Amino acid sequence: MLELEGVHVGYGRTSVVHGVDVRVPDGGIAAVMGHNGAGKTTLLRAAVGLLPVRAGTVRLAGEDVTRLRPHERVRRGLAYVPQGQQSFGQLTARENLQLVADGQGAAGGRRTDEALDLFPALRGLLGRRAGLLSGGQRQQLAIARALITGPRVLVLDEPTEGIQPSVVAEIEDAVLALTAAGGLAVLLVEQHVGFALGAASHFAVLESGRVVASGEGGIEQEAQVRAAMAL
Template identity: 80%
Template sequence: MLELTGIHVGYGRTSVVHGVDVSVGRGTVTAVMGHNGAGKTTLLRAAVGLLPVRSGRITLDGADVTKMRPHQRVRRGLAYVPQGQQSFGQLTARENLQLVADGVGSAGAGRIDEALDLFPALRGLLGRRAGLLSGGQRQQLAIARALITGPRVMVLDEPTEGIQPSVVAEIQAAIVALSTSNGLSVLLVEQHVGFALGAAERYYVLESGRVTAQGDGGAEQESSVRAAMAL
């Protein structure tokens, strides 16, 4: 569903990602892991169109989107949940969801219900301002908002950062359910090795902007991934 081929990208005169290839299969979860500064977020920002690539090619369901702007990629089915549990803090959780639903027309109301089915804890928090939610609740809200756009591919940047373990497990279960039951493809950037391998069918390790290891996901791969990351 999403192919990044020979991607070179950076900021100003500084190159950060050097010739990276990453493939996300249809209805699968792919994890990109690595230390801070490895180039993971830069790679994601290129994938969703927030950073122009210097060379390489990005395809979404077979269509070349390398030159497309972010909103054009969204229309083609790409959703992005950035790092930091982002939300409109002064709006309630319900208003955060409705804001996105209003932009997708008649399908919006049904998609809100579907997102809340995935994160039922949010139902009791709909009247609370998003800025007063816990980090885990805001992350669930951020993923729910992205789902309302009806994506075919979701890109998640560090969804477990600063979140309590119980909510981490809920988010992992939701990601797996979305790929296995809904056919959603997920590109996941994560430092939490256990979480990433528990959700992903395929993984890549990024170091200094280059892929240094890759393989099939699964908890049994944790020791080899940790060795590759020198953890």
């Protein structure tokens, strides 16, 4: 569903990602792991069009989208949830969702209900300003907002970072439920190796912007991944 092939990305004169290949299967999860500074977020920002690709190709459902702008990729079914539980803090949770739903026509209300079904705790918080929500609640809100666009591929950057364990479990369950229902693929950057490998059908480990290990997912790959991350 999403393919990054030989991707090189950088900032100014500095190269950060060097010839990376990642493939996200239709209806499945691909996990990208690695230490801070390995190039994971840079890779995701290139995938969604926020950074230009210096070389290589990004394909979405077989279409070359390497030169498309971010909003054009959104229209083709790519949604991005960056690090940091981002939201419009002065707006209520309901208003945060409505901002996206208003641009989705008749489907906006239905998708909002579906997103709230996935994170039912948000229903009781819709009138609260997003800035007053906990980190975990803001992360759920950010994912719900992305889902209202009706994506074919959901790109998640560290969705469980800095979140209380009870909400981490809810987010993990939601990610698995999304792909189990079919029709949605996920590209996941995640520090929790156990969750990432348990959820993913494919994985890649980055170190200094290069893939140092890759293969099929599964918790039995944990030793290999941890060894690669120790290099």
